[in-house]
Amino acid sequence: MRVVARPRRRQGLRDDARRRARRVDGEPQPDAGRDRARARRTRERRRRSSIGAIGRRRARQRMTALGQIAPPSLAMDKPLVIAVSRALPELFAPWRKQALANLTSSPLLSAGAAFGLYRGQWRRKSYALLEAERRRANAGRPPSSSSSRCEGAEAGPVGLGRAQRPLQRTTRSLRRQLGYAPGRARRRGIGLAQHRPSRRCRAADLVDRGAFPARDRGLRVRVPGPPQARPVGLAAQPRQGRRARRLRHAGAHDRHPHGPDARRSSTEAEVHRSDRDAAPHRRSSPTSAAGSSTWRRCAYDWTEQVVPHPRARAGADAAPRRSDRTTTPPEGRPSLLAAIEAGAREGTPWDLELPLVTAKGNPRWVRARGVRDLRGRPAGAPARARSRTSPRRRPTRSSCTG
Amino acid sequence: MARPARSALAVLGALIGWSLFKAHDAVDATERDRLRVQARVVDDNVGQQLDGMYRALASVRGEFLATPVYSVSTLLSVRLKALSDAIPGVRSMVLLDADGTVVASSVDTAARPRLLGPRLLPQGARTAATRETLYVAPPLKTVIDSYTVVFVRAIYAPNGAFVGAVAAALEPAVLQGADALGAVRARHARRRSATATARSS
Numbered sequence: 080m081r082v083v084a085r086p087r088r089r090q091g092l093r094d095d096a097r098r099r100a101r102r103v104d105g106e107p108q109p110d111a112g113r114d115r116a117r118a119r120r121t122r123e124r125r126r127r128s129s130i131g132a133i134g135r136r137r138a139r140q141r142m143t144a145l146g147q148i149a150p151p152s153l154a155m156d157k158p159l160v161i162a163v164s165r166a167l168p169e170l171f172a173p174w175r176k177q178a179l180a181n182l183t184s185s186p187l188l189s190a191g192a193a194f195g196l197y198r199g200q201w202r203r204k205s206y207a208l209l210e211a212e213r214r215r216a217n218a219g220r221p222p223s224s225s226s227s228r229c230e231g232a233e234a235g236p237v238g239l240g241r242a243q244r245p246l247q248r249t250t251r252s253l254r255r256q257l258g259y260a261p262g263r264a265r266r267r268g269i270g271l272a273q274h275r276p277s278r279r280c281r282a283a284d285l286v287d288r289g290a291f292p293a294r295d296r297g298l299r300v301r302v303p304g305p306p307q308a309r310p311v312g313l314a315a316q317p318r319q320g321r322r323a324r325r326l327r328h329a330g331a332h333d334r335h336p337h338g339p340d341a342r343r344s345s346t347e348a349e350v351h352r353s354d355r356d357a358a359p360h361r362r363s364s365p366t367s368a369a370g371s372s373t374w375r376r377c378a379y380d381w382t383e384q385v386v387p388h389p390r391a392r393a394g395a396d397a398a399p400r401r402s403d404r405t406t407t408p409p410e411g412r413p414s415l416l417a418a419i420e421a422g423a424r425e426g427t428p429w430d431l432e433l434p435l436v437t438a439k440g441n442p443r444w445v446r447a448r449g450v451r452d453l454r455g456r457p458a459g460a461p462a463r464a465r466s467r468t469s470p471r472r473r474p475t476r477s478s479c480t481g
Numbered sequence: 482m483a484r485p486a487r488s489a490l491a492v493l494g495a496l497i498g499w500s501l502f503k504a505h506d507a508v509d510a511t512e513r514d515r516l517r518v519q520a521r522v523v524d525d526n527v528g529q530q531l532d533g534m535y536r537a538l539a540s541v542r543g544e545f546l547a548t549p550v551y552s553v554s555t556l557l558s559v560r561l562k563a564l565s566d567a568i569p570g571v572r573s574m575v576l577l578d579a580d581g582t583v584v585a586s587s588v589d590t591a592a593r594p595r596l597l598g599p600r601l602l603p604q605g606a607r608t609a610a611t612r613e614t615l616y617v618a619p620p621l622k623t624v625i626d627s628y629t630v631v632f633v634r635a636i637y638a639p640n641g642a643f644v645g646a647v648a649a650a651l652e653p654a655v656l657q658g659a660d661a662l663g664a665v666r667a668r669h670a671r672r673r674s675a676t677a678t679a680r681s682s
Binding site: 142143144145146148150152153154155156157158159161162163164165170171173174177178181182185186189193 | 486489490493497500501504505508509512513516517519520521523524527528531532535611613614615616617630
């Protein structure tokens, strides 16, 4: 018995049988020539439409199993041939479905995998670029601590340091490289998982240990800011509260003064691991303090969450003191208050230069400007501090929400 | 596109193509095996029916020789009807004389054709060397628009003269039923036997 795939010729078989019957019966065949011509015309038409012919040929193809019955006991004059056949399109219909599924799903899965790999490589490269840029920025500075695993933890005083300025200039590109699209960062705060790895390990260690030595009090981490904000150096201070594992990060970010979130407090960027027992006045205090430059809404006072870096005050106690607050000298305070009141009442902007003494005791000239928002109300008092003692130092920005 | 990406795509395409090719082969092999099994089943089934039919034709042939001529039509018609009803797969049986005239039939007398000889009597039946030969006629299209295969055994007198033939037609449902048998094509056998004859000669 053998199986062959051959076109089925049922019509031809029928015609043969009819012709043979006519011939054997001796009937006249007046239409034989006409039938032959018609069959020839049909064949020509089918040959001309090649595509249709191919389709018909494929549709007619059948897989046939042939068998012969010719038992010796029956003494048959010719074997009886048995043909069992099935059409090829019918046979391979499940295979065609499977092939179609494979051809559609496999490229999609492969494209997804390739995109994931490419994205991972791209992020790794971005981190490498960031690290290289940070190292270039810190190249001129002496190493702060050789034993520290997280070099940025003791990078400098609270606020914008020299090491962070290049980062600040390139924050947009770095942020793009890091893959943070605008608006992706959570508005309520940024978790530790989004910190840079070097800082994250330090912070994680601190959290695990539950104790924060004095030299680690001023963690400086760089995180992406909330929407419409330029992420800059974030002064973060872990503190151990009443409960053993309590970590609090006070964050600062420099937002666009005319952005939709211009009036939003920087406390929204603060990261509180356990904030249930936080003092309410810390978030609602209208005049809280800022460090040297970047604290919004707290331009002239320290909050309890922000303390100067211990390296700035070597040997000092970690707890914030009232004497650490940046203060406005008495001679500049009335003019500032008058300008703020006038701006709040009439909506007029102001531009003042005020003396300022920082928490470190450094005198600064602060140029405070009252800015109006779109509705004409004063939106804040961005200030630019200039140091008398170190005039070559680049001025740092400060802002104060009115 | 980068070269590794192109290579990866090429490898992926090759893998997909190879898997599809293997799947096609597997489907082909499975279907071939299935058809082979079906053909074998049909072989066995039809072979048994042919054996029973062969014996029935032999008995009818013996009775025809033993029955007087004037009672052949009545006696053997009943006999043929009983046999065709009893043997599965046999649709009808007829008894022909030497001229091809229907002498007895299992079907109704009014419906049967009077002259079937030229169609049913095989060419070599009159001069057959062996008397036990079972002749397989080409497939016929019946009046009810279905194909059937007729098996004929020639009847010879004791002196060796050809006196008639007894024929049995297979039931079309047997040939095409249960999707097991697509067609019974004696044409293939004829072509095959003609080829074998040409080779042997």
